[in-house]
Amino acid sequence: MSLAIGVLFAVGVYLMLNKSLLRIILGTTLLTHGVHLLLLTMSRLKTGAPPLLSEQAERYVDPLPQALILTSIVISFGVTSFFFVLAYKAYQKLGTDDMEQLRGDNDE
Amino acid sequence: MNNLLILPLLIPLCAAALLLLFKNNVPAQRRLSILSLLATLAAAVALLYQVRTVGIQTLYMGAWLPPYGIVFAADMLAALLVLITTIVAICCLLFSFGTVGEQRERSYYYSFFQFLLVGVNGSFLTGDLFNLFVCFEVMLISSYALIVLGGTKRQLRETLKYIMINILSSTLFVAAVAYLYGVTGTLNMADLSLRIAESGQGGILNVIAVLFMIVFSLKAGLFLFFWLPGSYSVPPAAVSALFGALLTKVGVYALLRTFTLMFYHDPGVTHSWLAGMAAATMLLGALGAIAYSDVQRIMNYNVIVSVGFLVLGLAAASHAALDGVVFYLLHDMIAKALLFILGGLLIRIAGTSKLTEMGGLIRQHPALGWMFFLAALSIAGIPPLSGFPGKLLIVQGALEQQYYWLTGLSLLSSLIVLYSLVRLFMGAFWGEAKPQAKAGKTPSFAMYASAAGLTILMVLIGLGAEWVYSFVSDAGNTLANPDIYIQAVMKE
Numbered sequence: 001m002s003l004a005i006g007v008l009f010a011v012g013v014y015l016m017l018n019k020s021l022l023r024i025i026l027g028t029t030l031l032t033h034g035v036h037l038l039l040l041t042m043s044r045l046k047t048g049a050p051p052l053l054s055e056q057a058e059r060y061v062d063p064l065p066q067a068l069i070l071t072s073i074v075i076s077f078g079v080t081s082f083f084f085v086l087a088y089k090a091y092q093k094l095g096t097d098d099m100e101q102l103r104g105d106n107d108e
Numbered sequence: 109m110n111n112l113l114i115l116p117l118l119i120p121l122c123a124a125a126l127l128l129l130f131k132n133n134v135p136a137q138r139r140l141s142i143l144s145l146l147a148t149l150a151a152a153v154a155l156l157y158q159v160r161t162v163g164i165q166t167l168y169m170g171a172w173l174p175p176y177g178i179v180f181a182a183d184m185l186a187a188l189l190v191l192i193t194t195i196v197a198i199c200c201l202l203f204s205f206g207t208v209g210e211q212r213e214r215s216y217y218y219s220f221f222q223f224l225l226v227g228v229n230g231s232f233l234t235g236d237l238f239n240l241f242v243c244f245e246v247m248l249i250s251s252y253a254l255i256v257l258g259g260t261k262r263q264l265r266e267t268l269k270y271i272m273i274n275i276l277s278s279t280l281f282v283a284a285v286a287y288l289y290g291v292t293g294t295l296n297m298a299d300l301s302l303r304i305a306e307s308g309q310g311g312i313l314n315v316i317a318v319l320f321m322i323v324f325s326l327k328a329g330l331f332l333f334f335w336l337p338g339s340y341s342v343p344p345a346a347v348s349a350l351f352g353a354l355l356t357k358v359g360v361y362a363l364l365r366t367f368t369l370m371f372y373h374d375p376g377v378t379h380s381w382l383a384g385m386a387a388a389t390m391l392l393g394a395l396g397a398i399a400y401s402d403v404q405r406i407m408n409y410n411v412i413v414s415v416g417f418l419v420l421g422l423a424a425a426s427h428a429a430l431d432g433v434v435f436y437l438l439h440d441m442i443a444k445a446l447l448f449i450l451g452g453l454l455i456r457i458a459g460t461s462k463l464t465e466m467g468g469l470i471r472q473h474p475a476l477g478w479m480f481f482l483a484a485l486s487i488a489g490i491p492p493l494s495g496f497p498g499k500l501l502i503v504q505g506a507l508e509q510q511y512y513w514l515t516g517l518s519l520l521s522s523l524i525v526l527y528s529l530v531r532l533f534m535g536a537f538w539g540e541a542k543p544q545a546k547a548g549k550t551p552s553f554a555m556y557a558s559a560a561g562l563t564i565l566m567v568l569i570g571l572g573a574e575w576v577y578s579f580v581s582d583a584g585n586t587l588a589n590p591d592i593y594i595q596a597v598m599k600e
Contacts, residue, residue: 016276021268028275035282042290065289068238072282075245079278082252083271090264102265 001041008034021087021097025080032076036069112158113167113180115151116190116229119144124222134213138205141218145198148225152191159187160579164586164596166235174235174598175299181235181597184583185434189232189361192438195565196353196445197225202558203449204346207456212257212344220257223250224350231358235597237288237295240362241281244327248274251355255343263342270339277326284319291316298597301369301590309373317371317378321385324366328359330419331385333412337396340411341404345452348404352411353445357437360418364433367422368587369594375425383423387514389416390521397528401463403536406528407451410487413525414440420511420518421502429505431584435577436498439569443487443495446562450480453551453559454536463532468541475556477537479563484533486566488526494569497577 008030015027043065049057091097123144130136158165159182169178182190201221208217227247234240252274256267289295291312292303304313322332329336336356340348363382371378393412400406418440421433453476458466470477486493489500499522506515569576586592 016272024272028272028279031276031279032282035279035286038283039286039289042286044290064295068285068289071238071242075242075249075278076275079245079249079252079271079275082249083275086252086256086264086267086271089259090268093259093261093264102268 001037001045005034005037005041008037019099021091021099024099025083025087028083029076029080032072032080036072039065039069039072109171110158110165110167112151112155113165113182113233116148116155116194116233117226119148119151120222120225120229124219124226127219127222128216131216132214134210137213137218141201141221142198144222145194145201145225148229149191149194149198152187152194155182156187156191156579159184160582164593166597175294175296178239179235179296179298179597180233181298181593182233183586183593183596184579185361185364185587186232188434188438188579188583189357189441190229192441193225193228193232193354196441196562197221197350199445199449199558199562200346200350200353202554202561203349203452204344205554206552207346207452207555208344209258215257217254217257220250220253221350224254224354226250228354228358232361235297237297237300238285241278241285244281244358244362245278247355247358248278251351254347254350255339257347258344260342266339266342269335273326273335277323280319280326281323284316284323287312287316287319296597297365297369298594301594302598304370305373309371313371314374314377317367317374318381320366320371321363321378321381324359324362325385326359327356328363328419329356329389329412329415330359330363331389331392331416333389333393333415336412337405337408340408341402345448345455348407349445349448349452352407352448353441356411356415357441360415360422360437363419364422364437364587368425368430369590372425372590379423379425382419383511383514386416386419386423387517389413389419390518391416394521394524394528398524398531401535403451403455403461403463403532406463406532407447410447410525410528411444413521414444414487417499417502417518417521420506420514423514424502424506424509424511425588426505426508427584427588428501428508430587431577431581432498432501432503432505434498434583434587435501435580436495438576438580439486439494439498439566442562442566442569443483446479446483446559446566447487449555449559449562450476450483453555454480456549456551458536459549463535465542466536467539468537470537471541473537476551476559477533479559480537481533482563482567484526484529486570487529488522490526492570492573494566494573496570497573 012027012031015023046061048059048061051060051063165182167180227243230243256263326332393409396409421429455461486495489495
């Protein structure tokens with residue numbers, strides 16, 4: 001599990017350091033996936049019954065990380081789709097997706 | 109239990125949803141926005157009154173008692189910040205009538221405005237670390253929309269960078285939350301504070317603390333502020349006033365909460381880092397403020413300097429310094445909103461944002477000129493204006509902790525800030541009027557009214573500092589003694 005997180009982080013960071021905007025966005029998504037797995041792992045991977053009182057089990061799993069991950073997934077989904085639309089719009093208007101050329105005006 | 113706590117979130121949220129229905133009816137949108145903010149103001153005043161008379165107010169969502177469930181808690185600091193946020197928002201809203209343009213108003217501008225307030229107020233009131241993340245995201249997503257609304261080339265370009273930085277810092281935020289949850293097994297701030305105090309703040313918790321420091325510094329513009337000057341200069345003045353006054357301050361608030369309530373056991377590591385970053389921020393921000401001759405840029409670097417100054421107070425962390433931080437935070441939200449609004453008016457009148465192309469504006473616009481002058485003096489901390497008491501307390505607190513060179517640096521940066529703003533004032537208002545390339549527009553009464561309201565408030569806070577201080581010292585007291593907050597949240 002931690003290996004997968006490490007790989008996701010590494011690939012995400014590598015992609016974010018790229019010049020192409022599309023790759024940067026994909027990098028951010030991979031990074032968020034890595035963080036979600038991290039959240040799952042950090043709360044300790046346990047086996048047990050669902051956390052319902054009627055289950056009468058000896059061990060219950062912790063429901064909180066799953067709630068957190070779900071929230072985080074929704075947020076990152078929204079932000080990523082907005083980022084994609086924005087990147088497309090920027091590509092249409094600015095005619096490039098190369099971050100080197102998006103640095104800023106010289107007169108500023 | 110007090111349901112009043114949710115109102116500063118709920119009112120703007122409902123208003124934002126309602127505003128979506130009136131896409132093409134701009135007058136109705138304006139009326140509804142103002143109405144919603146006035147209702148929020150009433151709720152904020154009532155909340156402040158209750159916190160003042162009864163003490164810290166809490167709300168347990170769905171009656172799940174802490175450490176389970178989501179907690180909202182309003183101590184004096186949060187109540188004061190919500191109140192000032194609402195006042196600043198009203199002035200920015202008044203200023204945006206007529207300045208942001210019909211096109212934006214039809215593109216859900218007011219909805220995003222209200223959503224932004226939901227996020228800001230939520231961040232101040234929440235007592236749960238993950239909920240803080242959610243409120244941050246609400247605030248940031250609306251800020252992405254506000255910053256890019258209009259869709260010019262510069263806006264698109266700067267928004268790309270702004271979003272990228274914020275996605276990165278949000279990702280780190282979740283990672284830090286994950287580590288903290290792994291170590292302590294809770295995310296309720298009061299409970300976290302207890303557990304960290306029990307286990308002692310060792311190596312792992314220090315690493316997590318520094319991770320949080322990086323996250324909030326990115327949001328607050330503390331040292332990691334490279335994204336700020338570019339992105340704050342692209343949206344219209346009303347939006348950058350809102351951003352300059354509120355967004356970075358939410359980051360400062362998060363730092364304040366994290367490092368006074370939770371990670372206060374090992375100041376040798378965390379607080380000395382904060383002090384170093386504050387020093388670098390003040391120095392670099394001050395350099396930036398004198399390096400540019402563009403009105404927008406000068407104002408943006410002024411935001412950065414004040415963040416550095418606030419964090420210096422946090423790093424000193426004595427009672428006086430924390431009082432000072434609260435006082436200066438309140439002052440700075442008002443003063444920065446005022447500065448950006450006046451700057452926006454200035455650019456509007458002159459038709460350019462370049463200082464070299466302005467001049468002699470005091471003859472046609474004396475009121476604007478003198479308000480600008482007052483704002484400059486207040487930001488530099490000249491008594492009896494509102495910047496002075498906060499600055500005095502922070503300096504006093506820092507000297508108590510024997511941060512001599514840091515205090516010297518902060519005073520030096522104040523002087524440089526004064527110089528940069530007076531240079532702006534002299535360049536724009538004194539001298540001969542320059543033949544203008546494009547004729548500027550004359551501002552309307554509502555725009556002047558929003559600036560005048562903030563100016564009067566600023567002067568009143570300065571003159572009534574003794575009365576304001578009674579609130580501020582209450583807030584500072586809670587910050588200096590985390591047990592008060594913990595007991596209020598965990599009592600039932």
